[in-house]
Amino acid sequence: MKKNEKYIPALNQNWLTPLYDPLLKWGMREETFKRYLVEHSHLEAGQKVLDLGCGTGTLTIQIKQFLPQIELFGLDGDPAVLQIARSKADAVGLDIEWEKGLAYELPYPPASYDRVISSLMIHHLTAQNKLKTFCEVFRVLKPSGEFHLLDFGKPTNLGMRLVSILISRLEEAGDNIRGLIPIMLHQAGFSEIIESKHFNTVFGELIYYQSLY
Numbered sequence: 001m002k003k004n005e006k007y008i009p010a011l012n013q014n015w016l017t018p019l020y021d022p023l024l025k026w027g028m029r030e031e032t033f034k035r036y037l038v039e040h041s042h043l044e045a046g047q048k049v050l051d052l053g054c055g056t057g058t059l060t061i062q063i064k065q066f067l068p069q070i071e072l073f074g075l076d077g078d079p080a081v082l083q084i085a086r087s088k089a090d091a092v093g094l095d096i097e098w099e100k101g102l103a104y105e106l107p108y109p110p111a112s113y114d115r116v117i118s119s120l121m122i123h124h125l126t127a128q129n130k131l132k133t134f135c136e137v138f139r140v141l142k143p144s145g146e147f148h149l150l151d152f153g154k155p156t157n158l159g160m161r162l163v164s165i166l167i168s169r170l171e172e173a174g175d176n177i178r179g180l181i182p183i184m185l186h187q188a189g190f191s192e193i194i195e196s197k198h199f200n201t202v203f204g205e206l207i208y209y210q211s212l213y
């Protein structure tokens with residue numbers, strides 16, 4: 001990470017991290033969109049899968065419970081959320097590798113993953129680091145691989161346009177709200193990007209993008 005580069009933790013401020021799970025569960029009804037993401041990521045037994053920016057591990061745990069016969073890694077840059085994720089997985093006896101690392105400098109060799117899945121992380125990165133991250137995801141995926149991304153996107157109705165005003169000023173979500181994510185995914189090398197599903201939430205409209213190598 002470059003000097004002066006800001007790292008944005010799960011709820012923007014480190015002291016708010018303990019509130020992340022309750023807010024997502026009760027405020028954003030994360031179960032709905034995370035379950036949809038897991039069920040539509042074309043997961044198969046034996047695959048190697050990365051949850052990028054895994055945070056407190058809720059999605060990572062759902063992936064492993066959905067299909068225990070995959071090799072699963074959860075990467076995040078914040079040791080505090082990784083500690084929460086590890087305890088949650090240990091409590092239910094799941095075998096997941098947790099790693100500290102930055103999304104735009106992935107510590108993996110080329111063509112090493114079948115699937116990369118990421119939820120609500122990309123809007124934490126500057127435009128430059130979003131593109132670097134998508135290039136890194138493209139690099140670590142096998143040629144048959146897929147990138148399944150869920151994050152804020154360009155609102156498609158008046159209600160979502162209004163709630164998006166707040167999130168577009170917070171963190172680095174402006175690129176998302178302006179609809180730049182699919183363009184960046186193409187720039188990183190992905191041949192086909194499918195906007196598979198939209199979810200309205202109290203913080204804005206989430207879009208699920210399926211990107212093919």
Ligand SMILES: C[S@@+](CC[C@H](N)C(=O)[O-])C[C@H]1O[C@@H](n2cnc3c(N)ncnc32)[C@H](O)[C@@H]1O
Nearest residue numbers: 010053054055076077078102103119120121124
């Ligand atoms: C809003 S949380 C989402 C967590 C989880 N994926 C979810 O859906 O609940 C965003 C996460 O991205 C992580 N993050 C932010 N910048 C990152 C970076 N450059 N590299 C890796 N993780 C990063 C934060 O630490 C945080 O855990």
